[in-house]
Amino acid sequence: MKPLDALGNLLGKEVLVRLKNGMEISGKLKAFDIHINLVLDDAGIKENDVEKKFQTLFLRGDMILYIS
Amino acid sequence: MKPLDALGNLLGKEVLVRLKNGMEISGKLKAFDIHINLVLDDAGIKENDVEKKFQTLFLRGDMILYIS
Amino acid sequence: MKPLDALGNLLGKEVLVRLKNGMEISGKLKAFDIHINLVLDDAGIKENDVEKKFQTLFLRGDMILYIS
Amino acid sequence: MKPLDALGNLLGKEVLVRLKNGMEISGKLKAFDIHINLVLDDAGIKENDVEKKFQTLFLRGDMILYIS
Amino acid sequence: MKPLDALGNLLGKEVLVRLKNGMEISGKLKAFDIHINLVLDDAGIKENDVEKKFQTLFLRGDMILYIS
Amino acid sequence: MKPLDALGNLLGKEVLVRLKNGMEISGKLKAFDIHINLVLDDAGIKENDVEKKFQTLFLRGDMILYIS
Amino acid sequence: MKPLDALGNLLGKEVLVRLKNGMEISGKLKAFDIHINLVLDDAGIKENDVEKKFQTLFLRGDMILYIS
Numbered sequence: 001m002k003p004l005d006a007l008g009n010l011l012g013k014e015v016l017v018r019l020k021n022g023m024e025i026s027g028k029l030k031a032f033d034i035h036i037n038l039v040l041d042d043a044g045i046k047e048n049d050v051e052k053k054f055q056t057l058f059l060r061g062d063m064i065l066y067i068s
Numbered sequence: 069m070k071p072l073d074a075l076g077n078l079l080g081k082e083v084l085v086r087l088k089n090g091m092e093i094s095g096k097l098k099a100f101d102i103h104i105n106l107v108l109d110d111a112g113i114k115e116n117d118v119e120k121k122f123q124t125l126f127l128r129g130d131m132i133l134y135i136s
Numbered sequence: 137m138k139p140l141d142a143l144g145n146l147l148g149k150e151v152l153v154r155l156k157n158g159m160e161i162s163g164k165l166k167a168f169d170i171h172i173n174l175v176l177d178d179a180g181i182k183e184n185d186v187e188k189k190f191q192t193l194f195l196r197g198d199m200i201l202y203i204s
Numbered sequence: 205m206k207p208l209d210a211l212g213n214l215l216g217k218e219v220l221v222r223l224k225n226g227m228e229i230s231g232k233l234k235a236f237d238i239h240i241n242l243v244l245d246d247a248g249i250k251e252n253d254v255e256k257k258f259q260t261l262f263l264r265g266d267m268i269l270y271i272s
Numbered sequence: 273m274k275p276l277d278a279l280g281n282l283l284g285k286e287v288l289v290r291l292k293n294g295m296e297i298s299g300k301l302k303a304f305d306i307h308i309n310l311v312l313d314d315a316g317i318k319e320n321d322v323e324k325k326f327q328t329l330f331l332r333g334d335m336i337l338y339i340s
Numbered sequence: 341m342k343p344l345d346a347l348g349n350l351l352g353k354e355v356l357v358r359l360k361n362g363m364e365i366s367g368k369l370k371a372f373d374i375h376i377n378l379v380l381d382d383a384g385i386k387e388n389d390v391e392k393k394f395q396t397l398f399l400r401g402d403m404i405l406y407i408s
Numbered sequence: 409m410k411p412l413d414a415l416g417n418l419l420g421k422e423v424l425v426r427l428k429n430g431m432e433i434s435g436k437l438k439a440f441d442i443h444i445n446l447v448l449d450d451a452g453i454k455e456n457d458v459e460k461k462f463q464t465l466f467l468r469g470d471m472i473l474y475i476s
Contacts (some may be wrong), residue, residue, distance in 0.1 A: 003241040005223065006253060006262055019133075020089075020225075027125060029069065036241075036264060037071040037104075045134075049112060058074055058135040065223075066249075067262040087201075089156075098137065105139040105172075113202075126142055126203040128172060131156060155337075156294075166273065173275040173308075179322060179340075194278055194339040196308060205370065207377040209367055224361070224403060229365040240377075240400060269359075270385075291473075295426075302409065309411040309444075315476075330414055330475040332444060335428060341438065343409075343445040346466055352415040360429075360471060375466060376445075406453075 007032050007067065011012070018065045020057030023047050027057060075100050075135065083108070086133045091115050095125060104129030143168050143203065151176070154201045159183050164194060172197030211236050211271065219244070222269045227251050231261060241264030279304050279339065282318045287312070295319050300330060308333030347372050347407065355380070358405045363387050367397060376401030415440050415475065423448070426473045431455050435465060444469030 010029045017025040017038065027040030043057040078097045085093040085106065095108030111125040146165045153161040153174065163176030179193040214233045221229040221242065231244030247261040282301045289297040289310065299312030315329040350369045357365040357378065367380030383397040418437045425433040425446065435448030452464040 003235050003237050003243045003262055006235060006243040006260065009105065010262075012129050012218075017272070025134075031071050031074060033071050039069070039071045039074040043136075054134065054136045058071055058078075060129075060134065062130075062266075063133055064264050065267055066229075066264065068247075068258045068260065093202075099139050099142060101139050107137070107139045107142040111204075122204045124142065124204065126139055126146075128197075128200050128202065130198075131201055161338075167275050169275050175273070175275045175278040180333060181338075190340040192278065192340065193274055194282075196333075196336050196338065198334075199337055205379070207371045207373050207379045207398055210371060210379040210396065214398075265400075266402075268400050269403055270365075270400065272383075272394045272396065297474075303411045303414060305411050309412040311409070311411045317474075326476045328414065328476065330411055330418075332469075332472050332474065334470075335473055341447070343439045343447045343466055345442050346439060346447040346464065350466075390439065401468075402470075404468050405471055406433075406468065408451075408462045 004032075004034065007036075010067070016068045017059065018067075019063045020065050025057070026058065027054075030056070033061075036064050036067075038064070039066075050053070072100075072102065075104075078135070084136045085127065086135075087131045088133050089103070093125070093127065095122075098124075103127075104132050106132070106135075106136075140168075142169065142171075143159075146203070152204045153195065154203075155199045156200070160188050161193070161195065166192075169197075172200050172203075172204075174200070205248065208236075211240075214271070220272045221263065222271075223267045224269050225267070229261070229263065231258075234260075237265075240268050240271075242268070242271075273315045276304075276306065279308075282339070288340045289331065290339075292337050293335070297329070297331065299326075300327075305333075308336050308339075310336070310339075344372075344374065347376075350407070356408045357399065358407075359403045360405050361403070364374070365397070365399065367394075373401075374406070376404050377408075378407075412440075412442065415444075420476070424476045425467065426475075427471050428473050429471070433465070433467065436461075438464075441469075444472050444475075446472070446475075 015029045024046045027043030030041050031039040038059045040057045043054045045052045074099030083097045092114045097108050099107040106127040108125045111122045112121045151165045160182045163179030165179050167175040174195040176193045179190045181188045209263045226245045228250045231247030234245050235243040242263045244245045249256045287301045296318045299315030302313050303311040310331040312329045315326045317324045355369045364386045367383030370381050371379040378388045378399045380397045385392045423437045432454045435451030437439040438449050444465040448465045451462045453460045
């Protein structure tokens with residue numbers, strides 16, 4: 001198994017994404033590519049204890065620290 | 069579906085772009101490429117509570133955090 | 137249309153370039169490449185409220201935030 | 205032997221991962237690729253003396269300092 | 273014309289190079305490559321109002337902001 | 341001779357690795373690749389005057405400043 | 409002439425290397441590659457007015473600012 005296969009297992013499921021700057025984003029994983037660019041549905045972004053909501057979010061892979 | 073397809077679905081629509089430095093840019097998505105370079109029409113940039121307006125804006129992809 | 141086509145439309149015209157470090161450079165766009173390296177004619181650089189003038193300026197693309 | 209072979213020897217074993225920002229992550233190494241992207245099972249992340257637990261963690265390779 | 277052609281026009285001429293960290297280097301442009309690595313003859317580096325002199329200087333391209 | 345040949349000459353020998361963040365790591369060089377990823381045996385890491393010991397250490401090449 | 413040819417002319421000679429973090433390293437240039445990775449013999453590193461000596465030093469190219 002390769003790491004991208006593990007991301008494939010998360011498709012359609014709720015994930016938590018931690019960014020390198022400490023921000024945390026949750027949502028349903030709809031798509032990813034080899035750059036770890038993600039598309040999340042019904043995404044919520046927590047920053048300084050405030051949460052913003054997005055129906056669909058395209059997230060650039062190079063700011064991602066981990067995905068769970 | 070791949071993440072770039074999700075960007076394709078946003079062509080011609082109003083998008084919100086959040087940069088890695090915290091700036092936010094809104095506008096109508098006119099073009100994008102695999103580097104996530106964007107062209108926005110009627111773009112507005114909010115920085116320190118001041119908003120600047122641009123008819124057409126070429127935005128470098130490597131500073132983008134997310135697009136919604 | 138791709139983003140680089142939008143840059144092509146700006147050739148020969150006055151552009152405003154915003155750098156990642158906040159500097160702003162204006163000038164007539166004479167050339168660009170896929171790295172977004174630019175050549176500007178009659179360029180002016182504003183930094184800390186002082187403006188420097190350059191007849192021709194080669195600007196490295198990786199420091200560019202947006203072009204308008 | 206090449207460095208990636210050494211990672212191969214760690215598959216299925218408990219590893220300690222130190223990130224460039226000082227965070228430490230432990231878990232069972234389930235997968236890796238040439239970018240040093242990792243998948244860890246039963247992962248624990250220690251940050252500011254608080255530990256978070258994750259059943260499966262996808263970790264981006266470019267933030268890794270060392271693996272032991 | 274492409275940006276690298278503009279650099280070609282500067283060969284053998286006195287140029288001013290501004291680095292991303294604010295340092296300024298002047299000298300006669302003797303060579304360049306696609307990474308914008310430069311060789312300058314009779315180069316002078318101004319840093320904190322002190323100027324150092326170098327007969328020949330190899331300058332790494334990735335620290336360059338602009339060349340004029 | 342190329343720089344990687346010099347690393348080859350160090351295989352099986354005790355080396356000192358200085359990282360970009362100032363940390364110093366010593367150990368026996370067991371493997372390296374073109375990204376300067378290293379594997380060190382019996383490695384010791386000095387950080388803030390505390391030394392940690394590792395039987396085998398995989399070290400990411402992009403944080404390395406020099407090897408001696 | 410290309411910039412790497414200028415480095416070739418320095419082989420076997422004493423060079424001064426300035427790093428992006430301000431450190432200065434001197435030594436006899438023994439080898440280099442296209443990434444500007446260097447091998448220096450009888451190298452001396454000046455940092456905070458203290459000088460360390462190394463018989464042979466492998467120096468990663470991406471931290472180099474200039475070579476003279």
